[in-house]
Amino acid sequence: MMTNPAFAARTPVLELVAVHAGYGRIDVLHGVDLALHAGEVYALLGPNGAGKSTTLGVASGQIVPSSGGLMLCGRDVTGAAPDALARAGVCVVPEGRGIFPNLTVAENLRMATFTGMRYPDVSARAFTQFPRLRDRRRQMAGTLSGGEQQMLAMARALATDPAVLLVDELSMGLAPIVVDELYDHVRQIAAAGLSILIVEQFVHEILGIADVAGIMLHGRIEHTGSTTELADGLASAYLGGKH
Amino acid sequence: MDDVKPPARETMSPSRLAQFEAEVTKMRVSGGGANPERTAARVGIGLTVLGFVVAFISWWSAYNAGTFEDIHRAAIFALIGVGMALVGAIIWLRNSLTRYLRYWIIRLVYEQREQTDRLLERRDNGH
Numbered sequence: 001m002m003t004n005p006a007f008a009a010r011t012p013v014l015e016l017v018a019v020h021a022g023y024g025r026i027d028v029l030h031g032v033d034l035a036l037h038a039g040e041v042y043a044l045l046g047p048n049g050a051g052k053s054t055t056l057g058v059a060s061g062q063i064v065p066s067s068g069g070l071m072l073c074g075r076d077v078t079g080a081a082p083d084a085l086a087r088a089g090v091c092v093v094p095e096g097r098g099i100f101p102n103l104t105v106a107e108n109l110r111m112a113t114f115t116g117m118r119y120p121d122v123s124a125r126a127f128t129q130f131p132r133l134r135d136r137r138r139q140m141a142g143t144l145s146g147g148e149q150q151m152l153a154m155a156r157a158l159a160t161d162p163a164v165l166l167v168d169e170l171s172m173g174l175a176p177i178v179v180d181e182l183y184d185h186v187r188q189i190a191a192a193g194l195s196i197l198i199v200e201q202f203v204h205e206i207l208g209i210a211d212v213a214g215i216m217l218h219g220r221i222e223h224t225g226s227t228t229e230l231a232d233g234l235a236s237a238y239l240g241g242k243h
Numbered sequence: 244m245d246d247v248k249p250p251a252r253e254t255m256s257p258s259r260l261a262q263f264e265a266e267v268t269k270m271r272v273s274g275g276g277a278n279p280e281r282t283a284a285r286v287g288i289g290l291t292v293l294g295f296v297v298a299f300i301s302w303w304s305a306y307n308a309g310t311f312e313d314i315h316r317a318a319i320f321a322l323i324g325v326g327m328a329l330v331g332a333i334i335w336l337r338n339s340l341t342r343y344l345r346y347w348i349i350r351l352v353y354e355q356r357e358q359t360d361r362l363l364e365r366r367d368n369g370h
């Protein structure tokens with residue numbers, strides 16, 4: 001899969017090294033190691049409260065680790081501002097709906113111009129990827145269906161031409177058929193070669209798309225492996241492991 | 244979903260990757276959990292207090308001064324103190340205000356989100 005000779009050494013595009021982090025005095029992550037390679041789709045799985053969103057927070061610079069580090073392309077960028085990371089190309093689709101409900105679809109997309117891109121480029125890119133949004137561009141984002149709202153959040157993230165995409169629980173609160181549709185989009189995005197770190201609570205949606213998966217329990221990544229390897233050990237990890 | 248292995252895919256275009264690497268190299272890293280605004284707000288408060296102390300000391304030395312020359316000197320010193328206090332207050336205001344405004348705008352966004360949800364819920368329940 002690694003075809004780029006410049007990256008033959010497989011320096012991960014994004015790496016967390018022994019990260020400890022939390023909120024105030026509460027420690028949530030107890031030494032997380034995670035490596036996302038170029039063009040890879042990494043599925044981070046785990047039950048509620050395992051620390052998945054916190055991990056994404058660290059990866060996007062929103063949470064500064066109390067120890068350990070965040071590396072991009074081998075460079076230590078621990079403590080860099082989240083907007084600097086976003087401008088460099090690390091983009092987040094947050095949990096729930098990362099949109100402004102009282103703005104129209106078009107206005108939401110306009111928010112993506114912060115990286116210095118022009119709005120026509122942003123919208124063209126968004127509407128080719130998600131044609132459904134084109135007809136609704138003057139609609140208030142809050143009145144879109146849940147799936148469409150997630151599409152908008154993804155469209156906005158992708159419009160900035162990110163190098164790394166971090167996605168938090170795309171499937172939350174959505175019907176399976178909508179989730180399938182969203183993951184078809186993710187599959188297309190992945191095929192274009194973007195590096196994606198995607199968080200899910202349940203496994204089935206994502207195993208067909210991801211190259212690597214990690215299972216997070218109690219603030220640590222307890223298992224990593226190819227998705228096929230993990231599919232077997234997964235039930236035991238959720239049910240029997242570590243309790 | 245089905246567990247089919249994904250089709251072989253290309254890596255992110257080398258140019259985009261190289262660009263990303265370049266951006267990362269350029270990135271300024273302050274390191275640690277430094278919060279520049281909170282630090283600046285504290286510096287502002289410190290400067291204000293220091294300014295008042297300087298002004299007070301000047302008043303004290305003017306009070307105990309023997310000559311007009313000393314009083315003039317103390318007055319100038321007091322002005323410096325007042326200036327420090329003013330600058331400190333402005334620094335504090337600027338940095339605590341942006342923090343507050345940011346917090347406020349996030350609150351607004353969340354409130355709007357909740358309101359829209361409630362509205363849609365009512366509509367969908369056919370009220």
Ligand SMILES: Nc1ncnc2c1ncn2[C@@H]1O[C@H](COP(=O)(O)OP(=O)(O)OP(=O)(O)O)[C@@H](O)[C@H]1O
Binds near residue numbers: 028052095201
């Ligand atoms: N802002 C916060 N302040 C304090 N504690 C928090 C905060 N956010 C999360 N936590 C705590 O950190 C732990 C991990 O939360 P996190 O959101 O990372 O879990 P998660 O794996 O994303 O779970 P979920 O699947 O429910 O989204 C939880 O125990 C949670 O209560």
Ligand SMILES: [Mg+2]
Binds near residue numbers: 052053054095168169
């Ligand atoms: Mg979460």
